[in-house]
Amino acid sequence: xxxxxxxxxxxxxxxxxxxxxxxxxxxxxxxxxxxxxxxxxxxxxxxxxxxxxxxxxxxxxxxxxxxxxxxxxxxxxxxxxxxxxxxxxxxxxxx
Amino acid sequence: xxxxxxxxxxxxxxxxxxxxxxxxxxxxxxxxxxxxxxxxxxxxxxxxxxxxxxxxxxxxxxxxxxxxxxxxxxxxxxxxxxxxxxxxxxxxxxx
Numbered sequence: 001x002x003x004x005x006x007x008x009x010x011x012x013x014x015x016x017x018x019x020x021x022x023x024x025x026x027x028x029x030x031x032x033x034x035x036x037x038x039x040x041x042x043x044x045x046x047x048x049x050x051x052x053x054x055x056x057x058x059x060x061x062x063x064x065x066x067x068x069x070x071x072x073x074x075x076x077x078x079x080x081x082x083x084x085x086x087x088x089x090x091x092x093x094x095x
Numbered sequence: 096x097x098x099x100x101x102x103x104x105x106x107x108x109x110x111x112x113x114x115x116x117x118x119x120x121x122x123x124x125x126x127x128x129x130x131x132x133x134x135x136x137x138x139x140x141x142x143x144x145x146x147x148x149x150x151x152x153x154x155x156x157x158x159x160x161x162x163x164x165x166x167x168x169x170x171x172x173x174x175x176x177x178x179x180x181x182x183x184x185x186x187x188x189x190x
Contacts, residue, residue, distance in 0.1 A: 042138045046177035050164040065160040067181075069145040082141035086162075 002085075006030050010037040010045040018048040023056055026090050032063070035086045038070065042084045049086055063087040097180075101125050105132040105140040113143040118151055121185050127158070130181045133165065137179045144181055158182040 003009065008021045018035070025033050037045035053060040064087040071080050098104065103116045113130070120128050132140035148155040159182040166175050 039138050040135065042141065043134050043177050046137065046162045046179065047164065047175065049162060050175075050177055054164075062162070065162065067141045067144060067157070067160065069142065069149075080142065080145075082138050082145055084141065 003036060004034070006032060007034040007036050008048075010035060010041045010048060012041060012044075015044055015047045015051060018044065019051050019056065022048065022052050022088070026057065031092060032087065032089050035088060036084070038083045039081045042082065045084055045086065049088065052088070057090055059091055061089045061091065063089050097129075098131060099129070101127060102129040102131050103143075105130060105136045105143060107136060107139075110139055110142045110146060113139070114146050114151065117143065117147050117183070121152065126187060127182065127184050130183060131179070133178045134176045137177065140179055140181065144183065147183070152185055154186055156184045156186065158184050 006025060008018055008025060010018050022033060022035065035045050035049055049062065053062075066085045066087075068083045068085070069080050070083055071078060073079075101120060103113055103120060105113050117128060117130065130140050130144055144157065148157075161180045161182075163178045163180075164175050165178055166173060168174075
């Protein structure tokens with residue numbers, strides 16, 4: 001999992017927040033963005049991408065979906081959390 | 096989203112239940128299985144695949160990951176739920 005300037009990290013806010021974040025990012029001129037989430041937020045991340053593609057950017061393409069897991073210590077116990085990273089591209093329009 | 100005999104549908108039980116279901120399915124001789132989940136269960140589905148690949152079937156390959164959404168009526172309101180479908184393959188071993 002790699003986070004850069006063109007990443008939207010999905011957390012516990014409502015889906016629409018992240019849809020707007022993605023649209024804004026595309027409007028800065030970027031053609032490739034990443035939507036990243038961990039654990040329970042993964043379903044929100046998928047909702048974000050689906051809403052984006054059905055209602056906002058019809059020509060959106062899902063280039064790649066990667067899953068993984070991260071291990072961390074919490075109160076002395078080792079816990080594992082799953083992650084998702086979706087790479088989205090918006091094709092250039094030639095007028 | 097298509098459910099068939101070689102699908103494991105992930106719900107609200109603990110991850111290990113679904114890991115065992117996948118191992119059992121592969122042991123019947125199938126080389127390709129699908130792990131399917133909706134909404135909150137999606138993170139459990141990803142945990143299942145990650146555990147399967149790290150601890151049980153090292154040679155496991157994730158062939159394809161598809162995301163989608165389903166719309167349904169609940170108490171007069173239209174609700175949308177996101178879905179994931181992961182296709183896993185276990186390469187044949189030639190001894």
